[in-house]
Amino acid sequence: MTDGNMQAHSRHGYDLVAIVGPTASGKTRLAAALAAKWHTEIISADSRQVYRGMDIGTGKDLDDYTVNGEQVPYHLIDIVEPGYKYNVFEYQRDFLAVYENMRRRGLLPVMCGGTGLYLESVLKGYRLLPVPENPELRARLSGKSLQELTDLLRTYKTLHNTTDVDTVKRAIRAIEIEEYYAHTPVDERSFPKLKSLIVGINIDRDLRRAKITQRLKQRLDEGMVEEVAHLLQSGLHPDDLIYYGLEYKYLTLYVTGQLTYDEMFTGLETAIHQFAKRQMTWFRGMERRGFTIHWLDAAMPTEEKMACIERKLQEDS
Numbered sequence: 001m002t003d004g005n006m007q008a009h010s011r012h013g014y015d016l017v018a019i020v021g022p023t024a025s026g027k028t029r030l031a032a033a034l035a036a037k038w039h040t041e042i043i044s045a046d047s048r049q050v051y052r053g054m055d056i057g058t059g060k061d062l063d064d065y066t067v068n069g070e071q072v073p074y075h076l077i078d079i080v081e082p083g084y085k086y087n088v089f090e091y092q093r094d095f096l097a098v099y100e101n102m103r104r105r106g107l108l109p110v111m112c113g114g115t116g117l118y119l120e121s122v123l124k125g126y127r128l129l130p131v132p133e134n135p136e137l138r139a140r141l142s143g144k145s146l147q148e149l150t151d152l153l154r155t156y157k158t159l160h161n162t163t164d165v166d167t168v169k170r171a172i173r174a175i176e177i178e179e180y181y182a183h184t185p186v187d188e189r190s191f192p193k194l195k196s197l198i199v200g201i202n203i204d205r206d207l208r209r210a211k212i213t214q215r216l217k218q219r220l221d222e223g224m225v226e227e228v229a230h231l232l233q234s235g236l237h238p239d240d241l242i243y244y245g246l247e248y249k250y251l252t253l254y255v256t257g258q259l260t261y262d263e264m265f266t267g268l269e270t271a272i273h274q275f276a277k278r279q280m281t282w283f284r285g286m287e288r289r290g291f292t293i294h295w296l297d298a299a300m301p302t303e304e305k306m307a308c309i310e311r312k313l314q315e316d317s
Contacts, residue, residue, distance in 0.1 A: 013316060015194040016099070017309065018045075018111040020119055020283060021201030022276040024211040025298050028064040030201065031112035033302050034309065036067035038108060042074040043098050045113025045122070047091070048244055051082045053231060056224040057247035059215070082231055083240045085173065089130045091118045092191060111196075116282030123198065123291065125191040131180045141172050149175065156182065166245050197316070198291060199309055200283055203298035212272050216265070219247075229255050246271055 017034070021027040035042050042065070044050075048058040055062075065072045075098040080086050095111075095118075102109045113119060120126070141149065149171035156178035203211070228251040231241060241252045247268060254264035287293055294312060296305050 013195070014108065014197045014313060015103075016109050016111055016196040017313075018119060018123060018196050018198045019201065020198060020293065021114060021298070022203065022208060022279040023059065023114055023272065024208055024215055024276065025201040025203040027112055027114070027201045028061060030302055030305055031110050032065050032067050032072045034306055035072045035110045036070060037306065038110075040107040040110060041102060042072060043095060043109050043111045044074060044076045045111050045115055045118045046077075047086070047115040047118055049077045050079050050086050051084070052078045052080070054082050054227070054244070054248070056219050056222050056227045057251065059219070083236050085243070087131070088117050088121050092121050092126070095122050096191065114279050116279060116286070120286060123194065123196050125193050127191060131177045134176050134179065137176055137179060138172060141175065146171060153178065166249070167239070167242060169239060169243055197309070197312060198293045200293040200295045201298050202295045207298070208276055209273055212276060213269060216269055216272065220265075225251060225255065228252055232256075246275060
């Protein structure tokens, strides 16, 4: 399929190509190769890569966006300051602004990421409300333990996502959101129904585990500890960094002397493995909720993966 055909196709067939998969599956490299070939741009769907200065810990791997010496344009990375609580409503709003701009320029957007909620909010066109802070509710919950807050959150919904109850702060925010939705009528703010080709990168469990461990060691070598120390020195409160979970939780506990290096490494390695497993659980759940995900083996060469995706686009045009 020629580049010109791809642009014309974007107007008559699919509105979006989404590349999804767990951490360490190689999805960014594939998305960048496609975007380079099609002369298009990438919209990131990662809830932590939105933060400036949080580079190594969030695995931005910005080198992956350079293909054959050319920089592939990307969006929704490095858009807010660390410490801010960016949310899925803001992601939808920001995605839509980028998406509409790209379509006006005749481009077929490539969305790439592993944050299931962000991906699904766009692919399904959720109508979401911005949730303001509720000082009275926060004051009422402030003395409660994490377990009490978790039990309270369960009265609102089934807990699919344990990151909601990682910390007291996150659990209170999750309750605040549920309480707001429970008492506020659904907004009729429209979000377009997009015809999306969803491609999943399926990586063998043992290979995924090996890659996660290898990437963790590499990121520590590249200065991940120093990145977290710098964020703390710049005035960010440790709790604000711990809020972001995974690397930022464990490295903050290490830098502030609450964990030894070995405890940090072992705990973080286990947490990332569990996170990747939860990502796959989310994608399988999307399939049960009616999404069609075309799975490709991570071990397949990039050129072959690209050929499969282009065949699929042609079949459905």
